[in-house]
Amino acid sequence: MPGDAILVLEKVCRNFGGLMAVNFASLSVRKGELRALIGPNGAGKTTLLNLITGIHAATAGRILFKGEDITRLTPDRISHKGISRTLQITSLFSGLTVYENIWAAAQSRKRFFNPLARPEAWTDVREKTGRMLELTGLADKAGAVCSELSYGDQRILEMGIALSTDPELLLLDEPTAGLSTQESMALVKRMRAMLRGQTIVLVEHDMGVVMELSDRLTVLHYGEVLAEGTPAEIMANDEVRKVYLGK
Amino acid sequence: MKNGNGKKSVREVMGSEISRRDFIRATTMGAAGLAVGSLSFAPFTYGAGKPIRIGTIQENTVGATVYGYWLTKAARAAVAKLNAEGGIAGRKVELVEYDTKVNPAWASSMYKKLILEDKVDFTMGSVHSGVQMAVFPLAQQFKMPYFGGGAMAAGLTGKDAVAYYSRIHTHARMQAAAGWKWGFDNLGKNWTFLVADYAWGHSLAEEFGSRIRAAGGKTQTILAPQNTSDFVPYLQKVDPGTKVLFTAFLGAPALGVMRQTVELGLHKRLQRYTVICCTDGVGQETVGKESAGAHYLSYYPRHASQVPKELQAYDKAYRKAVGMTDDGKDVSDPKNTATVSHMWTMWTIPYMIKQAVELSGWKDSKKNADFMKAFNTLKVKAGPWAPQGDLMMRANDHQGFHNHYLEVVQPDLSLKVIARVAKEKLMYDAPVDLRSKL
Amino acid sequence: MASNLAVAVLNGIVWGLIMALIALGLNLIFGLLHIINMAHGALYMLGAVFSWYVIELTGNYWLALCVAPLAVGLIGLALERGLLRTIEDKPLVTIICTFGIMLVLQQLALTYFGGTARRIALPIPGRFPLFDLQYPVMRIVIAAISAAVMVALWLFLNRTRYGLWMRAVVQDREMAVALGIPVHKVYMWTFVLGSVLAAFSGVLAAPIVSVDFMMGREILIMAFIIVIVGGMGNLWGSVITAVVISLIHGVGSIFVVPSTATVFSLGFMILVLLVRPQGLFGE
Amino acid sequence: MLPDKWKAAAFPLAFVLVAAVLAAVPFFEDLFYQTFLTEVLVWALFAISFDLIFGYVGLLSFGQALFFGLGGYAVAIPTLKLGMGTGSGLLLSVAVPAAFAAFVGFFSVRLTGIHFVIITIIFALIGSTVGETWTSLTGGADGLVFMPPPLDLGIAQLDLMDIRTTYYLVLAIVAISYLFLRRMVRSPLGKVFVAIRENEERARLIGYDVRRYKLLAFVIAGGLSGLAGGLYTLSLKYASATFLHWSVSGHAVVYAIVGGAGTLVGPVLGAGLIMALEHYLVNLLQATDLVVGAVLVSTLLLAPMGIVGFLRGRRK
Amino acid sequence: MLKMSGICCYYGKGQVLHGTTLEVREGELVGLVGRNGVGKTTTLKAVMGMIPARAGSIAFRGEELAGVPAYRVPRRGISYVPQGRHLFPKLTVKENLEIACVAGEIDPAKLEEIYGYFPRVKERLGQKAGTLSGGEQQMVAIGRALIAKPDLVLLDEPTEGLMPLLVQAIAETVQAINRRGTSILLVEQNLKTLKEICHRIYIMEKGAVVYEGTPSEIEAAMDVQERYLSVKV
Numbered sequence A: 001m002p003g004d005a006i007l008v009l010e011k012v013c014r015n016f017g018g019l020m021a022v023n024f025a026s027l028s029v030r031k032g033e034l035r036a037l038i039g040p041n042g043a044g045k046t047t048l049l050n051l052i053t054g055i056h057a058a059t060a061g062r063i064l065f066k067g068e069d070i071t072r073l074t075p076d077r078i079s080h081k082g083i084s085r086t087l088q089i090t091s092l093f094s095g096l097t098v099y100e101n102i103w104a105a106a107q108s109r110k111r112f113f114n115p116l117a118r119p120e121a122w123t124d125v126r127e128k129t130g131r132m133l134e135l136t137g138l139a140d141k142a143g144a145v146c147s148e149l150s151y152g153d154q155r156i157l158e159m160g161i162a163l164s165t166d167p168e169l170l171l172l173d174e175p176t177a178g179l180s181t182q183e184s185m186a187l188v189k190r191m192r193a194m195l196r197g198q199t200i201v202l203v204e205h206d207m208g209v210v211m212e213l214s215d216r217l218t219v220l221h222y223g224e225v226l227a228e229g230t231p232a233e234i235m236a237n238d239e240v241r242k243v244y245l246g247k
Numbered sequence B: 001m002k003n004g005n006g007k008k009s010v011r012e013v014m015g016s017e018i019s020r021r022d023f024i025r026a027t028t029m030g031a032a033g034l035a036v037g038s039l040s041f042a043p044f045t046y047g048a049g050k051p052i053r054i055g056t057i058q059e060n061t062v063g064a065t066v067y068g069y070w071l072t073k074a075a076r077a078a079v080a081k082l083n084a085e086g087g088i089a090g091r092k093v094e095l096v097e098y099d100t101k102v103n104p105a106w107a108s109s110m111y112k113k114l115i116l117e118d119k120v121d122f123t124m125g126s127v128h129s130g131v132q133m134a135v136f137p138l139a140q141q142f143k144m145p146y147f148g149g150g151a152m153a154a155g156l157t158g159k160d161a162v163a164y165y166s167r168i169h170t171h172a173r174m175q176a177a178a179g180w181k182w183g184f185d186n187l188g189k190n191w192t193f194l195v196a197d198y199a200w201g202h203s204l205a206e207e208f209g210s211r212i213r214a215a216g217g218k219t220q221t222i223l224a225p226q227n228t229s230d231f232v233p234y235l236q237k238v239d240p241g242t243k244v245l246f247t248a249f250l251g252a253p254a255l256g257v258m259r260q261t262v263e264l265g266l267h268k269r270l271q272r273y274t275v276i277c278c279t280d281g282v283g284q285e286t287v288g289k290e291s292a293g294a295h296y297l298s299y300y301p302r303h304a305s306q307v308p309k310e311l312q313a314y315d316k317a318y319r320k321a322v323g324m325t326d327d328g329k330d331v332s333d334p335k336n337t338a339t340v341s342h343m344w345t346m347w348t349i350p351y352m353i354k355q356a357v358e359l360s361g362w363k364d365s366k367k368n369a370d371f372m373k374a375f376n377t378l379k380v381k382a383g384p385w386a387p388q389g390d391l392m393m394r395a396n397d398h399q400g401f402h403n404h405y406l407e408v409v410q411p412d413l414s415l416k417v418i419a420r421v422a423k424e425k426l427m428y429d430a431p432v433d434l435r436s437k438l
Numbered sequence C: 001m002a003s004n005l006a007v008a009v010l011n012g013i014v015w016g017l018i019m020a021l022i023a024l025g026l027n028l029i030f031g032l033l034h035i036i037n038m039a040h041g042a043l044y045m046l047g048a049v050f051s052w053y054v055i056e057l058t059g060n061y062w063l064a065l066c067v068a069p070l071a072v073g074l075i076g077l078a079l080e081r082g083l084l085r086t087i088e089d090k091p092l093v094t095i096i097c098t099f100g101i102m103l104v105l106q107q108l109a110l111t112y113f114g115g116t117a118r119r120i121a122l123p124i125p126g127r128f129p130l131f132d133l134q135y136p137v138m139r140i141v142i143a144a145i146s147a148a149v150m151v152a153l154w155l156f157l158n159r160t161r162y163g164l165w166m167r168a169v170v171q172d173r174e175m176a177v178a179l180g181i182p183v184h185k186v187y188m189w190t191f192v193l194g195s196v197l198a199a200f201s202g203v204l205a206a207p208i209v210s211v212d213f214m215m216g217r218e219i220l221i222m223a224f225i226i227v228i229v230g231g232m233g234n235l236w237g238s239v240i241t242a243v244v245i246s247l248i249h250g251v252g253s254i255f256v257v258p259s260t261a262t263v264f265s266l267g268f269m270i271l272v273l274l275v276r277p278q279g280l281f282g283e
Numbered sequence D: 001m002l003p004d005k006w007k008a009a010a011f012p013l014a015f016v017l018v019a020a021v022l023a024a025v026p027f028f029e030d031l032f033y034q035t036f037l038t039e040v041l042v043w044a045l046f047a048i049s050f051d052l053i054f055g056y057v058g059l060l061s062f063g064q065a066l067f068f069g070l071g072g073y074a075v076a077i078p079t080l081k082l083g084m085g086t087g088s089g090l091l092l093s094v095a096v097p098a099a100f101a102a103f104v105g106f107f108s109v110r111l112t113g114i115h116f117v118i119i120t121i122i123f124a125l126i127g128s129t130v131g132e133t134w135t136s137l138t139g140g141a142d143g144l145v146f147m148p149p150p151l152d153l154g155i156a157q158l159d160l161m162d163i164r165t166t167y168y169l170v171l172a173i174v175a176i177s178y179l180f181l182r183r184m185v186r187s188p189l190g191k192v193f194v195a196i197r198e199n200e201e202r203a204r205l206i207g208y209d210v211r212r213y214k215l216l217a218f219v220i221a222g223g224l225s226g227l228a229g230g231l232y233t234l235s236l237k238y239a240s241a242t243f244l245h246w247s248v249s250g251h252a253v254v255y256a257i258v259g260g261a262g263t264l265v266g267p268v269l270g271a272g273l274i275m276a277l278e279h280y281l282v283n284l285l286q287a288t289d290l291v292v293g294a295v296l297v298s299t300l301l302l303a304p305m306g307i308v309g310f311l312r313g314r315r316k
Numbered sequence E: 001m002l003k004m005s006g007i008c009c010y011y012g013k014g015q016v017l018h019g020t021t022l023e024v025r026e027g028e029l030v031g032l033v034g035r036n037g038v039g040k041t042t043t044l045k046a047v048m049g050m051i052p053a054r055a056g057s058i059a060f061r062g063e064e065l066a067g068v069p070a071y072r073v074p075r076r077g078i079s080y081v082p083q084g085r086h087l088f089p090k091l092t093v094k095e096n097l098e099i100a101c102v103a104g105e106i107d108p109a110k111l112e113e114i115y116g117y118f119p120r121v122k123e124r125l126g127q128k129a130g131t132l133s134g135g136e137q138q139m140v141a142i143g144r145a146l147i148a149k150p151d152l153v154l155l156d157e158p159t160e161g162l163m164p165l166l167v168q169a170i171a172e173t174v175q176a177i178n179r180r181g182t183s184i185l186l187v188e189q190n191l192k193t194l195k196e197i198c199h200r201i202y203i204m205e206k207g208a209v210v211y212e213g214t215p216s217e218i219e220a221a222m223d224v225q226e227r228y229l230s231v232k233v
Helices: A045-052 A075-081 A098-109 A123-136 A151-163 A181-194 A207-213 A231-236 A238-245 B010-014 B018-039 B065-084 B104-117 B129-141 B172-186 B199-214 B252-263 B309-322 B340-360 B365-375 C002-033 C040-058 C061-082 C091-113 C137-159 C161-171 C173-178 C183-209 C215-230 C235-252 C258-275 D004-028 D031-056 D064-081 D086-108 D113-133 D163-186 D188-198 D200-205 D210-236 D246-259 D265-281 D288-302 D306-315 E040-048 E093-098 E108-117 E119-123 E134-147 E164-179 E191-197 E215-220 E222-229
Strands: A005-016 A019-030 A034-038 A060-065 A083-085 A169-173 A199-203 A216-221 A224-229 B052-058 B093-099 B122-125 B146-148 B190-196 B218-224 B244-248 B271-275 B295-298 B333-337 B391-394 B399-401 B404-409 B415-421 C127-130 C133-136 E002-011 E014-024 E029-034 E053-060 E078-081 E152-156 E183-188 E200-205 E208-213
Touching: A005 A045, A005 A199, A019 A045, A019 A060, A019 A199, A034 A045, A034 A207, A045 A083, A045 A169, A045 A199, A075 A083, A075 D200, A083 A151, A098 A123, A098 A151, A098 D188, A123 A151, A123 A181, A151 A169, A151 A181, A181 A207, A199 A207, A216 A231, A216 A238, A224 A231, A224 A238, A231 A238, B052 B065, B052 B104, B052 B340, B065 B093, B065 B122, B065 B309, B065 B333, B065 B340, B093 B104, B104 B122, B104 B129, B104 D031, B104 D210, B122 B340, B129 B146, B129 B199, B129 D210, B146 B340, B172 B199, B172 B271, B172 B295, B172 B404, B172 B415, B190 B199, B199 B218, B199 B244, B218 C258, B244 B252, B252 C133, B252 C183, B309 B340, B340 B365, C002 C040, C002 C127, C002 C133, C002 C137, C002 C161, C002 C183, C002 C215, C002 C235, C040 C061, C040 C091, C040 C183, C040 C215, C061 C183, C091 C215, C091 D113, C091 D246, C091 D288, C133 C137, C137 C161, C137 C183, C137 C235, C161 C173, C161 C183, C161 E093, C173 C183, C183 C215, C215 C235, C215 C258, C215 D113, C235 C258, C258 D113, D004 D031, D004 D163, D031 D064, D031 D163, D031 D188, D031 D210, D031 D246, D031 D265, D064 D086, D064 D113, D064 D210, D064 D246, D086 D113, D086 D210, D113 D246, D163 D188, D163 D210, D188 D200, D188 D210, D200 D210, D246 D265, D246 D288, D246 D306, D265 D288, D265 D306, E002 E040, E014 E029, E014 E040, E014 E053, E014 E183, E014 E208, E029 E040, E029 E164, E029 E191, E040 E053, E040 E078, E040 E152, E040 E183, E078 E134, E093 E134, E108 E119, E108 E134, E108 E164, E119 E134, E134 E152, E134 E164, E164 E183, E164 E191, E183 E191, E191 E200, E191 E215, E200 E215, E200 E222, E208 E215, E208 E222, E215 E222
Parallel strands: A019 A224, A034 A199, A034 A216, A083 A169, A169 A199, B052 B093, B052 B122, B122 B146, B190 B218, B190 B244, B244 B271, B271 B295, E029 E183, E029 E200, E078 E152, E152 E183
Antiparallel strands: A005 A019, A005 A060, A216 A224, B295 B404, B391 B399, B404 B415, C127 C133, E002 E014, E002 E053, E200 E208
């Protein structure tokens, strides 16, 4: 589907000392869709996200974002191209308040040289931070140091940070990891509100969440793309069942 | 205001600071008292004038502890003797002491403390060039007379010298003037300088070397870091034709180079020569039997027996006063060797201060300039206060001149004087004229 | 020239072996506890200082060689138990903390031992001829002892249970715990062993270099260089590096001024840090 | 808890109050306290410049002595050898160390953790080795003595041989530097620094070129360390290669840690307290390093956030 | 023998185990199955004391394990084979075995027993563990767990990443070990293997055990399989 594909991976590979973590993976994500990446432990899902965001360099293949080759760019450059992500293990500015966390992300789109600029004067960033706090529902906890938040709130904040960079593509790495079933459901609800219209690649183990949210699924196994399709297609796929159920 | 005699500090008036000051006073006086006790029991009452305070900074904690120990000992003994003899101009003399930590930054801080907090009238002490360089501009800034205790940097009385600093003691240029010719004539014409890659080492190699070369000798210079542990890589570079190996290191490396020279067997084919600064205050038994046969350029014979006849009476009294045996050891600790060649400065300077005060009619800091003028024209005759012999100040550069000695280490590790260089032979053109600056 | 070279090479090896011992202790502690021990030089110095006292009392160098490292080992034990244990997992904090410990130990040595350099007589005074120079037998003996200690350390690490544990903890701490290895005790004994090695090399070097409370400061930097170039955590890389650096230094100083050599070797170290932060022999 | 309005007014009030007290010192105290405070202020500036790179960006630099010493030489050498004025010397004492910091930082910020610590020590060692051996330029360990010419401010000539003038000059420059740093760490730029300290990977992922910001912080810190060295040299009239030795950085480390890293007021407090302690102790016992080392170690173990952190914790 | 009840574990703020309860009886081979990230590995680590349990109790032979320092747990008679083997790569196979005998020397009889299960281990004794193939590493890892003569072995995904032929062999060996009297708690993602060898099977979901049954009971309950193990909602 050329034209409206926003992210394209062409035969991307990455090995770690002989282990092929990602093995000629090809993938195409369309604008506006929510694509879930599933697969057993060690299938290479997180590695794939790391390749897209430039944390690891691909050993082979190309990654195109909006038709532009971003394979060799550094993470900060890729962020400025419009890709944002959350991490599997919560990664916040843990000693700072919720407000400061969001602010740090919100101001990242501005170019600034003046070391003496007053943050109060940046009304646009302030408004954006306020908007984000509302959107994440963390406005009443804005002054709290984020290491004191509940884990669920931390996960939401993590997403809030990612969203505050105005991404065109959002990568979510196991947003419900470490949450109970009830908490997961609450998070999914919040996500629906927060992420409306956003193009998303979602790595998730919780099938409930995946089925609830995703438009299409890609199944990874040993670094390779095993199958791709709508949830219904994937459910009916024998190979996938074998991988998951051992049948 | 600038000379430190300004109005009293609020704190002083409030008295919160008194206890600490009293503490210093008590300790210094206690020490002085002890020294007095050992001399005589003659009680003395002082005039109404407030005490004259002499501030000292010495190397007491780091590196050169032994210098601090002995220079302080000499200073205390001198002050005790001065007080026993009636003080200066009828005023009692007090000593205020601080440690330099061999750290110019710390020393300058302590020096300011001496001037501004302890309000001393005169300052003296330290054998460290960096320390003296650091306090040198402060002496000028506060117009505070300062007398070095034996630092060798020629610059201290060189062309950038300041008017409130005087050195009665030798330095690199004078050492060279005193020592090169003798070495050149008696030890050999082919010299190798193995010196610390450090300002002090550079200047010794330069001062000696240029004279040797001018006289037609050959020189080689090997620089090694001052903190070298293993000298073998440098010693192996010594030219095979070398006749004189001149070394200059301080502290542990000074011992190291001495013994490692012998370990490599170099002592058999060349003469060893150095300035006593390397091992002053270090017992020859510590330097080791490897040092037998080495030559030192010194500024006071370590052993009483080596002191020239006409000075022996003064030397005897001086040794008794500072608590030093005939072999240059601490009377209470035979392992503690005195820095014989440096410490006499602290013995003589207080007396010279007294002379200059009397000559200039000094009462307080207002007459510091006159005091300095008087001090720098002093000619001290050999006597109880000048056991090292006649001493002469030169008013141009505030440099003093005194006799030098050449000592050689005997197989029994005593130091034997084999030559004496009279101070007249050490004169060089004054690089500066400070007379107009006072 | 031949004699220069022969002395340079021989001495490079001898001095390299002593340096290797110091660096081994530093590296052992780093490899296991991830502590950059700024106090290591001070422990080396304490070894030499204690040995001086023992020799003063008994006149026996070989006794000092046994006693002084044990005494320093006790200090290491106290430091690990009392101070470092609670902050072991914070590398930057341990650097600052060991820096503070270094200040304290140096000052203590100064207060009680004094600032004057002391000499320890060569326990074996002989020399043997080497071309037109001579070379002290004791240096060869010291090198041999140093090498023997390294062999002993190798045997300890490879032939004993504790050594096995140490090697295991370096590779996979979590699994070591899961197998029942008391990791905290291993840490403690590693720190003690590192301290003992530092002190032991201090005693070994003492008859060559004289004893002085500042003797550890410059050695520390040399040991850092060796550990980094050889690879942090790579013990035998340190040994090779120590000998090679000593050789280069010995041979190189025939040709260049020492400060130039120092600047170049420091520059080389920067290069290693940037290009191969794991060290030349690290993987 | 105080109303926000009061809180906003608290700092300017406190700052003005402290500055006023310090400015009043020469009218009540004798010269000693002026010189002592001059020193404290200079070391405090050195400590906060170190804290910018350590407390705010999270990089432990043991190499700040290099910039401190260079700042000193940047004042001394042009004045002494080129006959330049004190004003340009002070500007150079910021510019030259900042330029060196840019060079050193270019390599150093690629490394993190202990590797960063070590590379900064190495650079400082190179500096002190060159400084100690290039005696014709630097005077080596003996150092250089110079008499600073009066500082020409256009409207007035400041005689730097005068204690009080020097005190006010140092007080003014340190106060301005403090305000500058305070503004900076609260500015968007400062927020990036703190973000990098808290979570470098996250900062990179939201689009910050982490290395560039680290380099920027390193250069600013280097420039200010240099300024501290310049002021120190100016008050002493003496520059020395010993100031370049990496162990001099230890002062800044101790002051910042004891006072509270990651705050600006902490290092200033730390400098004041430790130096006062040293000056007091020096009359009682000689082993001041013993006490400094012990204070450092016990702070790390008992109050890892320093005095300021401890007080804040208590207030909560 | 092992009784876990109401265990709650956290990674930082994230709660991974929400009151896990399970039991292994003397001589039993129990399977623990569940999808990725449901807390199976954490359950094993909680037993080993590697992750502290903030609530609940872990009793081994009636003695409480929670609060016992991690390094003391193996001495009580529990061995652990972690996911990914975690051999010490730079140690030889022999050393990898020796290290597990924290309290004493290797028992030759036990060693022979291990050779019996895995003849390959004997051949590789002198080789560095890092140079072994995945299957061989797994054999050494199991051998390392057995050499300390445990009463209970915790096995975390021993067949992960192995060739099908080896999967079979490992499964059979596990069964053989169990038959000689060692209790085993076996974690797998692959239900098929478990159904063949286990006495009982627990299914985990979101940090809690949601189903318990014998293989045949599970076989019958297709809905359970679909619900907890398949990709279907």
